[in-house]
Amino acid sequence: MKVLIDICVVPMGVGVSVSSHVAECEKIFSASGLDxxxxxxxxxxxxxxxxxxxxxxxxxEKLHDMGAPRISSxxxxxxxxxxxxxMQDKIDSxxxxxxx
Numbered sequence: 869m870k871v872l873i874d875i876c877v878v879p880m881g882v883g884v885s886v887s888s889h890v891a892e893c894e895k896i897f898s899a900s901g902l903d904x905x906x907x908x909x910x911x912x913x914x915x916x917x918x919x920x921x922x923x924x925x926x927x928x929e930k931l932h933d934m935g936a937p938r939i940s941s942x943x944x945x946x947x948x949x950x951x952x953x954x955m956q957d958k959i960d961s962x963x964x965x966x967x968x
Contacts, residue, residue, distance in 0.1 A: 871915070872947075874911070875910055875924060877928075878941070889936065892931065
């Protein structure tokens with residue numbers, strides 16, 4: 869089953885700046901081959917359920933390995949079984965309505 873998630877990973881106990889930790893998660897999503905788009909407060913990721921969840925797990929494991937004693941992730945997710953719809957399809961649908 870395909871899933872689209874919006875994830876915000878927050879490592880705790882690593883100081884004020886977490887950009888190096890975010891960069892590691894972005895590397896994991898890139899290496900996984902999953903479609904993903906980083907935004908100011910998280911990342912949208914789409915793909916097969918098990919592949920997406922495996923990448924999320926890898927992010928947590930990597931950040932713990934980097935010294936984060938605690939990680940809080942917020943995930944919003946959606947699935948569809950009536951038809952395929954990508955992240956870009958959703959954006960294009962809204963943009964088309966804005967252009968009307």
